[in-house]
Amino acid sequence: MNALQIIIAGSLVAISCGLLGCFLILRKMAMVGDAISHAVLPGIVIAFMLTGSRDSVTMLLGAGVIGVLTTFLIEFFHTKGKLQTDASIGVTFTWLFAIGVILISVFAGKVDLDQECVLYGEIAYVPLDLWITDTGTIMGPRVIYISASVLVILLLFIGFGYKELFLTTFDPAYASAIGISTITWHYLLMGAVSLTTVASFEAVGAILVVALLIAPPATAYLLVDDFKKMLILTSVLGVIVSVCGYYLAAWLDGSIAGAMAAVSGFFFGVAFIYNRLMVKKSSKVKPSKTAI
């Protein structure tokens, strides 16, 4: 039962992160998830100082707001400052993270808080954190409900906005020329990334989220030529990673998140080697794709 709950939670998060990751790597913004995981620290501290509350909703709100702000700043430095996207991401999150560190050190006496307590969620605890209604009914693990809601929101978002997201990712200038607002879709996507990463950090931990945002989409990118197939393969990989990761951890008696992240890295390695071999075999027909 516990195994199933952990695997379900892991799969839900993996699918959500993977779907967004597909867009992020093609927009050359793969590290945005990593940036958000660090940048939200001041948001959590400020949320705590303002409300004095440490319940997870307050923390998530604080983190979510800063998450969106992070993506704004990244875009701002990129467009206004003519900075490369990766440099812009690097500058933004290190700076925000530093502010968080300073806030914690200055208010060290009053704030019993660090990033870990909220953001480094642990997937192994999923079955323990139950949602119990006011009437006392036990509904099951809270994380599963949260992750499932996030996934439903994402599926609706991508389902309805598919062609706009696809076009603004591939050719933003043309999109603007035919009247599709690149900026709007950029921020909708970044909002979705913020929501998903922040909710998922709490559920399964930051390292796993960053791994799931990048490794399965990068693996799928190497294996298929079609964007829809890339989204589907990424989702399937997410589930496989989650199952294999859980049993690897059980067998090693080690960290579940670590094992899942390792499995996703392993799949990427296999796909990479396969891709190289295919390129060698038919060196002319299929030009090599450079991984991110």
Added chain:
Amino acid sequence: MIEQAKDPVLEIHDLTVSYDRKPVLWDVDLTLPAGQLIGIVGPNGAGKSTLIKSIMGLTPNSSGYVKLFDKNLKDVRGKISYVPQKESVDWDFPASVLDVVLMGRYGKLGLFKRPRKADKDVAMDALRKVGMEAYINRQISQLSGGQQQRVFLARALAQQADLYFMDEPFAGVDAATEKAIITLLREMSARGNTVVVVHHDLQSVTQYFDWVIMLNMRLIASGPTEKVFNTELLQETYGGKLTLLSDVGELIRRERFPSREQKRKKELKQKK
């Protein structure tokens, strides 16, 4: 020498465009006639792409105004199509030829709607016109440069617009394909569409275009090809950079254009 068109499809008034407060286009003021094949020429960095981009509303810092079909851009977007310079996208993107051409239908579809059978038919038709119907399911990274260019062209055709702006559609295209494309563009203009093309090969300008815009940060000339495409204005557009200039002069003469003296007189008359 700037000639104004009657019943213009495009009217640009005092357009100045800057990047980082540095103007790259100064005071462009022109009108373009309907139903013609129009060339934009000028050296690298002259602002040709910038001119097209600012017409399409893609450059943030510009002053002056642009009217298309006597309206603002946002009211007539559906009638206008744009072919960006090929280098502007990542051709390793996981998309098929058909995916890209279908993008030409997105503007007409509106929010949330998916392309239907009818849109696919239009896309297929556009692909046939550029001779790419055999490649519909090919991933775009597996195309040659010239084929990629044709896919971009097909995407613009699929928009079924009235006015087309094409940024270097002949870059990296072989001679046979260039001929096929120019025939296609001629047919379009014969049907009343206006096609504006950024072009680098001065040798073929008189052959291809009814109307020419000569640009080098400022607008040097805009008018019917036989009136404006002459050595003086080319000299002014390209400065000393153009070694081909004498050849072009030769070409113009061979095409039995009015001699320079006559042209001078004409211009003088117009100035009066």
